[in-house]
Amino acid sequence: MSGAGGAGRGGVIAVDGLAGSGKSTVAGVLADRLGLERLDTGAMYRAITFAALRDGIDPDDGPALTELARRVTIEVEAQVLVDGQDATVAIRGPEVTGAVSAVSSHPGVRAGLVVRQRAWVAVRGGGVVEGRDIGTVVFPDARLKVFLTADCDERARRRALEGAGTGSSEELSRRDHLDSSRQASPLAVAEGALAIDTTGRSVEDVVAEILERLMASETAGRPATAGPAEPPATAGSPGPDPGARTAILELAPGPVARAWYAVASGLVKVWALACFRLSVEGRENLPVAGPYLLAPVHRSNIDFLMVSTVTRQRVRFMGKEELWKVAALGRLVGSLGAFPVRRDKVDRESLRCCIEILANGEPLTIFPEGTRQSGPVVQELFEGAAYVAARAGVPVVPVGIAGSEAAMPKGAKLIRPVKIHLVVGRPLWGQAQGKGGPGPSRVSRSVLRQRTDQLRVELQKVFDRALELNRR
Numbered sequence: 009m010s011g012a013g014g015a016g017r018g019g020v021i022a023v024d025g026l027a028g029s030g031k032s033t034v035a036g037v038l039a040d041r042l043g044l045e046r047l048d049t050g051a052m053y054r055a056i057t058f059a060a061l062r063d064g065i066d067p068d069d070g071p072a073l074t075e076l077a078r079r080v081t082i083e084v085e086a087q088v089l090v091d092g093q094d095a096t097v098a099i100r101g102p103e104v105t106g107a108v109s110a111v112s113s114h115p116g117v118r119a120g121l122v123v124r125q126r127a128w129v130a131v132r133g134g135g136v137v138e139g140r141d142i143g144t145v146v147f148p149d150a151r152l153k154v155f156l157t158a159d160c161d162e163r164a165r166r167r168a169l170e171g172a173g174t175g176s177s178e179e180l181s182r183r184d185h186l187d188s189s190r191q192a193s194p195l196a197v198a199e200g201a202l203a204i205d206t207t208g209r210s211v212e213d214v215v216a217e218i219l220e221r222l223m224a225s226e227t228a229g230r231p232a233t234a235g236p237a238e239p240p241a242t243a244g245s246p247g248p249d250p251g252a253r254t255a256i257l258e259l260a261p262g263p264v265a266r267a268w269y270a271v272a273s274g275l276v277k278v279w280a281l282a283c284f285r286l287s288v289e290g291r292e293n294l295p296v297a298g299p300y301l302l303a304p305v306h307r308s309n310i311d312f313l314m315v316s317t318v319t320r321q322r323v324r325f326m327g328k329e330e331l332w333k334v335a336a337l338g339r340l341v342g343s344l345g346a347f348p349v350r351r352d353k354v355d356r357e358s359l360r361c362c363i364e365i366l367a368n369g370e371p372l373t374i375f376p377e378g379t380r381q382s383g384p385v386v387q388e389l390f391e392g393a394a395y396v397a398a399r400a401g402v403p404v405v406p407v408g409i410a411g412s413e414a415a416m417p418k419g420a421k422l423i424r425p426v427k428i429h430l431v432v433g434r435p436l437w438g439q440a441q442g443k444g445g446p447g448p449s450r451v452s453r454s455v456l457r458q459r460t461d462q463l464r465v466e467l468q469k470v471f472d473r474a475l476e477l478n479r480r
């Protein structure tokens with residue numbers, strides 16, 4: 009699983025260890041001291057287990073659990089929400105604790121959650137990530153890796169004090185054994201990890217040792233990580249939402265969604281050919297593997313449908329959240345690849361969703377001009393497209409669309425059958441090399457501006473070419 013593995017790796021502090029070793033407490037204090045956010049990946053495995061028990065899925069049924077791990081929505085913050093339901097308390101209960109090792113042993117479940125963990129880091133540029141396989145598998149190039157242990161009696165005592173209801177040393181030993189002996193990403197000390205036995209030591213003491221090691225390794229030559237560029241201001245950007253959703257997405261289409269998409273997109277193609285004699289030039293420019301961002305000009309409501317015809321893969325795009333208020337409509341546009349954004353303008357949470365989608369390997373459309381424009385000149389671009397592509401480490405493919413404005417301009421209710429030409433340009437900023445692309449990078453605001461200017465130039469070229477083809 010090395011595809012998206014570089015997600016913000018420079019800024020990750022990996023805290024792995026045994027149940028009851030003090031991981032969560034240490035990770036929390038460490039995150040506070042470093043001013044970073046913290047991700048409890050154990051809570052994510054518990055959340056999937058909660059959903060499996062809720063849906064009556066057998067903890068040994070790998071395929072069903074893999075499918076579940078793709079579609080369930082999980083928010084792990086102060087509260088843990090599973091498909092919007094508060095599971096903060098239940099995930100710590102004996103039923104979930106008893107089944108979590110079995111559920112987390114399935115490679116498909118792990119793959120689904122690792123994608124989300126890397127996306128979590130990709131959007132933040134770093135963080136304290138605690139779990140069992142963070143230093144070994146999820147972020148093998150973490151800035152610092154820590155592995156915590158404690159003797160079994162002390163761990164059982166701590167769990168009992170936490171009121172975990174799962175504190176017996178037999179239960180802990182059973183879970184340690186299952187977690188260490190499973191085939192997929194077994195619990196192990198990562199190479200180069202700082203191993204600390206926390207038995208009899210205070211949290212402060214342990215955190216102090218970790219910080220000391222961090223400072224020592226960074227002054228010894230490893231560069232301190234530069235802060236990532238803030239998400240660029242976007243039209244109407246309101247700043248982060250306090251209750252922002254971290255994972256609202258169905259991360260990969262299941263078999264039914266895939267079949268439905270094939271049917272729906274087939275119909276769109278037939279319609280586009282019959283109604284607009286649609287032609288596409290430059291399809292060979294699309295990256296052959298891995299996700300990418302399509303950046304088309306925007307002149308009409310039908311643009312996203314036209315763009316979807318350039319590839320057989322499902323192309324994701326943003327839809328106004330209001331569409332999902334009518335359940336059937338939400339399902340329909342969702343099946344065509346749309347995902348909800350809160351306002352009709354792009355906000356930071358939407359940018360996070362975009363990065364998550366790309367990190368998961370799906371292509372995505374962002375109209376860099378923002379809303380629909382008019383005429384043959386590419387208008388001022390928002391920096392969101394360049395930002396998302398850089399954070400996810402994927403190329404941007406400019407797309408010119410000529411004729412869609414004549415077919416259905418702003419304000420029109422009816423669609424006119426006129427000729428439409430699409431021109432796909434060369435990918436900018438690297439060729440994707442498989443799931444996750446060439447690797448995320450941190451770019452400064454000036455680079456973002458520069459890339460956005462370059463995109464505007466390239467977009468104008470493909471737009472001019474499409475207009476020329478349309479005039480012939």
Ligand code: DC
Binds near residue numbers: 108109112
């Ligand atoms: O840290 P915890 O006890 O809440 O974790 C619950 C279970 O989740 C643990 O028994 C194994 C699994 N887990 C995992 O397999 N990989 C991780 N990165 C985190 C947890």
